[in-house]
Amino acid sequence: xxxxxxxxxxxxxxxxxxxxxxxxxxxxxxxxxxxxxxxxxxxxxxxxxxxxxxxxxxxxxxxxxxxxxxxxxxxxxxxxxxxxxxxxxxxxxxxxxxxxxxxxxxxxxxxxxxx
Amino acid sequence: xxxxxxxxxxxxxxxxxxxxxxxxxxxxxxxxxxxxxxxxxxxxxxxxxxxxxxxxxxxxxxxxxxxxxxxxxxxxxxxxxxxxxxxxxxxxxxxxxxxxxxxxxxxxxxxxxxxxxxxxxxxxxxxxxxxxxxxxxxxxxxxxxxxxxxxxxxxxxxxxxxxxxxxxxxxxxxxxxxxxxxxxxxxxxxxxxxxxxxxxxxxxxxxxxxxxxxxxxxxxxxxxxxxxxxxxxxxxxxxxxxxxxxxxxxxxxxxxxxxxxxxxxxxxxxxxxxxxxxxxxxxxxxxxxxxxxxxxxxxxxxxxxxxxxxxxxxxxxxxxxxxxxxxxxxxxxxxxxxxxxxxxxxxxxxxxxxxxxxxxxxxxxxxxxxxxxxxxxxxxxxxxxxxxxxxxxxxxxxxxxxxxxxxxxx
Numbered sequence: 001x002x003x004x005x006x007x008x009x010x011x012x013x014x015x016x017x018x019x020x021x022x023x024x025x026x027x028x029x030x031x032x033x034x035x036x037x038x039x040x041x042x043x044x045x046x047x048x049x050x051x052x053x054x055x056x057x058x059x060x061x062x063x064x065x066x067x068x069x070x071x072x073x074x075x076x077x078x079x080x081x082x083x084x085x086x087x088x089x090x091x092x093x094x095x096x097x098x099x100x101x102x103x104x105x106x107x108x109x110x111x112x113x114x115x
Numbered sequence: 116x117x118x119x120x121x122x123x124x125x126x127x128x129x130x131x132x133x134x135x136x137x138x139x140x141x142x143x144x145x146x147x148x149x150x151x152x153x154x155x156x157x158x159x160x161x162x163x164x165x166x167x168x169x170x171x172x173x174x175x176x177x178x179x180x181x182x183x184x185x186x187x188x189x190x191x192x193x194x195x196x197x198x199x200x201x202x203x204x205x206x207x208x209x210x211x212x213x214x215x216x217x218x219x220x221x222x223x224x225x226x227x228x229x230x231x232x233x234x235x236x237x238x239x240x241x242x243x244x245x246x247x248x249x250x251x252x253x254x255x256x257x258x259x260x261x262x263x264x265x266x267x268x269x270x271x272x273x274x275x276x277x278x279x280x281x282x283x284x285x286x287x288x289x290x291x292x293x294x295x296x297x298x299x300x301x302x303x304x305x306x307x308x309x310x311x312x313x314x315x316x317x318x319x320x321x322x323x324x325x326x327x328x329x330x331x332x333x334x335x336x337x338x339x340x341x342x343x344x345x346x347x348x349x350x351x352x353x354x355x356x357x358x359x360x361x362x363x364x365x366x367x368x369x370x371x372x373x374x375x376x377x378x379x380x381x382x383x384x385x386x387x388x389x390x391x392x393x394x395x396x397x398x399x400x401x402x403x404x405x406x407x408x409x410x411x412x413x414x415x416x417x418x419x420x421x422x423x424x425x426x427x428x429x430x431x432x433x434x435x436x437x438x439x440x441x442x443x444x445x446x447x448x449x450x451x452x453x454x455x456x457x458x459x460x461x462x463x464x465x466x467x468x469x470x471x472x473x474x475x476x477x478x479x480x481x482x483x484x485x486x487x488x489x490x491x492x493x494x495x496x497x498x499x500x501x502x503x504x505x506x507x508x509x510x511x512x513x514x515x516x517x518x519x520x521x522x523x524x525x
Contacts, residue, residue: 004170053252056257
């Protein structure tokens with residue numbers, strides 16, 4: 001990442017973080033109240049996770065992108081209508097991942113270690 | 116809450132003024148002239164990408180943002196897009212459907228996928244169905260994006276130029292084809308109409324010589340014979356030309372049918388019986404493949420080659436082997452070998468040219484093999500020459516389309 005790009009990413013990061021925080025709040029609520037009971041349910045949660053994954057990646061937050069990707073992948077693999085799906089276990093798993101994402105977002109703006 | 120940020124499409128309306136009002140890109144497209152369609156419903160990704168593009172010299176006003184497939188379709192319908200940058204997760208389209216629909220709307224516009232989906236299979240399939248590149252957001256690199264856009268633009272221009280050249284070539288071929296067709300029509304009419312007066316002149320010359328048979332002076336007799344020989348030769352050439360000019364019409368006549376090569380060969384040999392007996396010939400016919408051809412042209416090819424074998428035989432009795440075999444699913448190979456005087460390898464291509472004769476004497480006019488080449492080519496086959504029998508001679512090899520009715524084939 002060159003200096004101009006780094007400046008651009010840092011300049012735009014607060015907006016991204018703010019928007020992401022709103023989305024993470026929504027995700028946390030969704031998980032806490034059981035994903036499938038929300039409007040749109042799992043599908044909407046997947047979309048949010050997918051968007052965060054891409055957005056964090058584009059803004060140079062690779063680690064955050066990977067965690068958002070893990071949330072998306074977990075939701076993609078979830079079939080809430082299946083009796084074998086343990087929503088309780090899913091909820092715990094997602095809560096941990098969302099917590100990790102929030103921790104990453106709380107850090108000072110810095111590009112991913114790979115950069 | 117809104118998970119997809121608000122979008123601000125700036126899709127151009129048809130008739131929008133642009134630096135390229137004719138819709139055609141210049142021969143060398145500069146970054147600042149490139150029209151990019153960015154299909155993305157996340158405005159934070161749009162803002163970042165747009166800033167990068169502007170930073171790298173792309174004109175902000177030429178970058179079109181579409182937040183949905185519907186908006187993208189409108190932009191592509193206007194027809195002034197040079198490259199598409201597409202996300203695969205849109206409110207009204209998902210995954211490869213985005214690529215397919217863009218490609219269907221603008222098949223010649225390169226598409227670069229920029230997505231959060233890191234599935235390698237998806238990436239490969241996107242490339243297979245027409246995407247130029249596949250970039251993953253979680254591995255985003257502005258340099259990679261720029262390279263992908265510039266390379267796509269360059270490839271697209273090269274392909275556009277290639278298409279233009281191919282179109283020109285096709286147009287030239289069409290003209291050439293028309294010109295050849297007209298020439299053949301002319302040759303056909305001219306040779307047909309000239310045959311009658313030439314034949315009459317030959318007959319008259321013969322009568323003139325006969326009428327003075329007793330007291331004609333030797334010089335006049337010699338000149339008369341030369342005149343008759345000349346006219347006879349002109350008549351033969353006109354017949355050859357007429358036959359040659361008919362080949363295209365016959366092959367295009369739609370009167371193709373399945374023919375047993377061995378059977379047609381035997382008919383040809385029966386027609387040549389007197390000549391074959393005169394040179395003590397033995398002919399072996401091998402194979403019973405069927406070909407899908409115009410019957411007159413097949414007979415003509417076989418007849419010309421047998422005639423050549425008779426005409427250009429060595430001092431020994433003529434021996435011929437005429438075989439046919441299936442070359443592959445589509446073609447049949449015919450080989451007609453003799454033990455004649457043969458053709459040197461260096462002349463084996465030349466002999467198919469019009470009026471090309473290797474023997475300076477003899478009755479040939481150099482059209483027989485030209486006609487064979489033409490007839491075989493018009494059927495989609497090839498013809499060539501190999502060594503013949505007994506360490507000499509000639510083998511005329513040619514391919515013809517196999518019979519279409521599989522029940523006929525042996």
